[in-house]
Amino acid sequence: MKGLLETVIRGLGNGSVYALLALGFVIIYKATRVISFAQPALMLAGAVAVSYLAGVTGFYLAVLLSALLIAGVALAIERVAIRPMVGRPVFVVAIITLGIDVVVRVVVNGFIGRDVRQVGDPWGFTQVSLGPLVVQSRWLAMLLVTAVLVTLLFAFFRHTRYGLAMRAAAFDQETALAQGVSVGAVFALSWGLAGFLAAIAGMFVGTGQGIEQMTWVIALKALPAIIVGGLDSLGGAVAGGLIVGVVESLFQSYQGEFAPWLGQNFAIVSPYVVMLIVLLVKPYGLFGTREVERV
Amino acid sequence: MTETREEAAPVAPDIPTGRSRRVRGRPLLYTSYAQDMALLDTPAKRLWTLLLVALAFGLSVLLQDRSLEVLAGAYVLAIGAIGLNIVTGYAGQVSLGHAFFVAIGAYTAAALSGPVDGENIGFGIAEVWLWLPAAGLVAAAAGVLVAPLAGRLRGLYLAVVTLGLVFLGEHVFKEWKKLTGGPGVGREAAVPELFGVRLDQDGPFGTKEQVLYTLMLALLILFAVAARNLARSRVGRAFAAIRDRDIAAAVIGVPLTRYKVLAFGISSFYAGCAGGLLYTISGYVEPGSFNLLLSVQFIAMVLIGGVATVSGAIAGALFISLLQPVTRSLPALVPFISGDTTQTPNVFQVETVLYGLLIVLFLIFEPRGLFGLWIRVRNYWKSWPFSY
Numbered sequence: 001m002k003g004l005l006e007t008v009i010r011g012l013g014n015g016s017v018y019a020l021l022a023l024g025f026v027i028i029y030k031a032t033r034v035i036s037f038a039q040p041a042l043m044l045a046g047a048v049a050v051s052y053l054a055g056v057t058g059f060y061l062a063v064l065l066s067a068l069l070i071a072g073v074a075l076a077i078e079r080v081a082i083r084p085m086v087g088r089p090v091f092v093v094a095i096i097t098l099g100i101d102v103v104v105r106v107v108v109n110g111f112i113g114r115d116v117r118q119v120g121d122p123w124g125f126t127q128v129s130l131g132p133l134v135v136q137s138r139w140l141a142m143l144l145v146t147a148v149l150v151t152l153l154f155a156f157f158r159h160t161r162y163g164l165a166m167r168a169a170a171f172d173q174e175t176a177l178a179q180g181v182s183v184g185a186v187f188a189l190s191w192g193l194a195g196f197l198a199a200i201a202g203m204f205v206g207t208g209q210g211i212e213q214m215t216w217v218i219a220l221k222a223l224p225a226i227i228v229g230g231l232d233s234l235g236g237a238v239a240g241g242l243i244v245g246v247v248e249s250l251f252q253s254y255q256g257e258f259a260p261w262l263g264q265n266f267a268i269v270s271p272y273v274v275m276l277i278v279l280l281v282k283p284y285g286l287f288g289t290r291e292v293e294r295v
Numbered sequence: 296m297t298e299t300r301e302e303a304a305p306v307a308p309d310i311p312t313g314r315s316r317r318v319r320g321r322p323l324l325y326t327s328y329a330q331d332m333a334l335l336d337t338p339a340k341r342l343w344t345l346l347l348v349a350l351a352f353g354l355s356v357l358l359q360d361r362s363l364e365v366l367a368g369a370y371v372l373a374i375g376a377i378g379l380n381i382v383t384g385y386a387g388q389v390s391l392g393h394a395f396f397v398a399i400g401a402y403t404a405a406a407l408s409g410p411v412d413g414e415n416i417g418f419g420i421a422e423v424w425l426w427l428p429a430a431g432l433v434a435a436a437a438g439v440l441v442a443p444l445a446g447r448l449r450g451l452y453l454a455v456v457t458l459g460l461v462f463l464g465e466h467v468f469k470e471w472k473k474l475t476g477g478p479g480v481g482r483e484a485a486v487p488e489l490f491g492v493r494l495d496q497d498g499p500f501g502t503k504e505q506v507l508y509t510l511m512l513a514l515l516i517l518f519a520v521a522a523r524n525l526a527r528s529r530v531g532r533a534f535a536a537i538r539d540r541d542i543a544a545a546v547i548g549v550p551l552t553r554y555k556v557l558a559f560g561i562s563s564f565y566a567g568c569a570g571g572l573l574y575t576i577s578g579y580v581e582p583g584s585f586n587l588l589l590s591v592q593f594i595a596m597v598l599i600g601g602v603a604t605v606s607g608a609i610a611g612a613l614f615i616s617l618l619q620p621v622t623r624s625l626p627a628l629v630p631f632i633s634g635d636t637t638q639t640p641n642v643f644q645v646e647t648v649l650y651g652l653l654i655v656l657f658l659i660f661e662p663r664g665l666f667g668l669w670i671r672v673r674n675y676w677k678s679w680p681f682s683y
Contacts, residue, residue, distance in 0.1 A: 029451075034451075035451045035454070035455065081655055081659065084659055085658070085659065088662070090450065090451065091389050091450070091451070091454070092598075092658050092662065094389075094451060094454065095594060095598060095654060095658060096654070096655050096658050096659070098591060098594070098651075098654070099595075099650075099651040099652065099653075099654035099655040099658075100651065100655060101651070102591075102647055102648070102650060102651030102654075103647075103648050103651035103652055103655075106644045106647045106648050106651075107648075109644075110640070110644065220458075220462075220587075223455050223458065223459075224455075224459060226455075227452065227455050227456070231451070231452065263466065263467075263469075263470030264470065265466070265469075266466065268462075268466070269462050269463050269465075269466040272459035272460075272462050272463050273463070275455075275456070275459055276444070276456070276459065279444065279447075279448065279452075279456060280444065283447045283448055283452070284452075291449070
């Protein structure tokens with residue numbers, strides 16, 4: 001029981017990182033109806049920026065600066081490569097983001113080099129005890145920071161002018177335009193927010209084990225998370241991320257014991273299995289809006 | 296009143312259905328449906344296609360073995376790209392899972408033709424004409440199995456699900472060591488043998504590369520013509536209707552599920568055949584090679600070549616395949632690019648960046664791809680010296 005709870009907490013910690021990434025995907029999707037495959041590269045870039053800045057400015061300031069920096073990079077990408085494509089099929093734009101991802105990742109890998117880079121986080125592999133449970137402090141940090149960020153984000157969407165503009169544009173772009181909402185600014189803001197969240201997620205991915213060139217693959221686990229939660233649901237993204245994290249963690253701990261025939265490292269692909277099962281039951285995810293077809 | 300109506304009743308127009316005579320100097324005047332539907336509808340196209348095919352076969356004696364090897368690989372990739380074009384270009388179902396079906400084909404072919412008493416599963420059936428269709432059919436069966444799930448999903452949901460397929464497939468192939476040899480180890484690929492003659496060894500018909508090149512070229516022509524025929528048939532028109540607006544297609548009586556399953560099946564068949572052939576050139580197949588990058592490469596071929604055109608898919612495959620030897624020769628020409636992987640910038644980085652940039656640039660500036668460039672050039676000269 002103790003082991004199970006510890007496993008769940010590890011899953012929630014990792015899951016909250018997936019949730020941050022998934023939120024980025026969903027924010028961009030809601031604004032532009034495109035899945036941005038550039039998120040993995042932005043995440044990696046964020047982690048690398050932290051690893052370079054942490055020695056200069058101290059860790060916490062480095063995280064903030066990197067997140068702002070990556071938000072700027074995301075803004076630039078949106079302006080240069082995505083804005084000219086407004087009105088083109090979403091599939092085409094999605095493939096463009098895939099191309100951008102490849103390019104940005106090569107540049108970032110140049111900064112990583114061949115070895116593992118540490119992000120200079122204060123948590124490392126240190127452990128704390130919660131009553132009878134002994135868990136790594138970084139899981140708790142991930143969970144806490146994500147909770148704060150998600151609360152801020154939801155408050156932003158609910159209570160600010162720009163949040164309202166983003167919700168309006170997501171609901172109906174033309175009507176929003178007619179009401180004086182600058183849809184272009186909404187696109188830019190959504191990419192900026194997604195970049196910001198991806199950089200923070202990247203920093204958390206790098207805590208403890210550090211980052212290397214293949215770390216970007218972790219960001220793809222946010223894809224099953226958004227599908228499980230529903231592509232256009234912010235709450236769904238958080239729920240999906242946590243579900244994916246916990247399932248993965250459970251498989252990591254117990255699959256070797258109970259289902260060894262699934263092979264080693266099955267935990268890595270378990271999110272995709274969850275995704276397929278959810279889609280068999282609910283084709284638009286747990287919280288996604290069902291598409292209404294009118295003839 | 297009635298009488299006039301009867302008089303005015305239209306007589307069924309006498310439209311000839313067979314191939315009718317051309318009017319000289321009027322290449323765009325069609326006098327029959329058969330002409331309108333013809334694969335090569337103008338004499339010029341017939342002539343140039345013939346010349347191109349003759350040249351392609353002629354290359355097998357004109358080029359060095361090293362170049363032939365690259366081209367043979369490009370032709371196989373072109374078969375795979377045509378397959379992806381059928382499901383993504385013609386039928387409009389975005390699939391990022393092409394690498395998965397390629398892998399199934401590769402391992403079916405390798406297992407069928409492998410030695411019976413070897414380390415990995417093998418059945419010793421080395422005849423190409425046996426293992427190639429088998430590889431295609433097994434992959435097609437997998438495609439048909441996936442399709443009902445895919446049929447429920449649209450657009451980007453489908454893209455992500457097919458992406459998941461690649462990851463699941465990669466896991467299975469890495470773990471199933473009896474079949475694949477496991478990551479880093481791999482196994483021998485399919486052995487091409489035609490009526491008892493090993494095609495991957497120097498023999499009476501030429502060097503290994505020459506023979507393989509000719510085989511791949513012949514198969515590519517076969518698959519390309521089949522795809523063109525499919526595209527102009529009832530099935531092809533149904534695919535296009537589903538791509539353009541699936542609800543409208545359903546309303547005019549196109550059974551959506553059946554045609555989506557068909558599209559995935561045919562596309563996977565092409566992928567499976569391409570997979571079976573792809574590794575006969577190197578003779579070795581490793582389970583780690585069927586990853587997301589391979590899927591993205593196929594997508595890039597289709598997009599850079601031209602969506603929903605067979606010639607575009609072939610051009611795209613050639614373009615992507617030739618990119619590699621071109622960038623590999625860069626360090627000799629551009630001093631600051633290094634051939635060593637430990638230095639930055641090295642050729643591998645340049646290659647990857649080019650690849651991503653080309654996708655982005657083509658999509659922004661010429662969405663119809665290489666095929667679109669060709670159309671522009673052709674239209675310019677068609678009306679030359681007038682601007683239109």
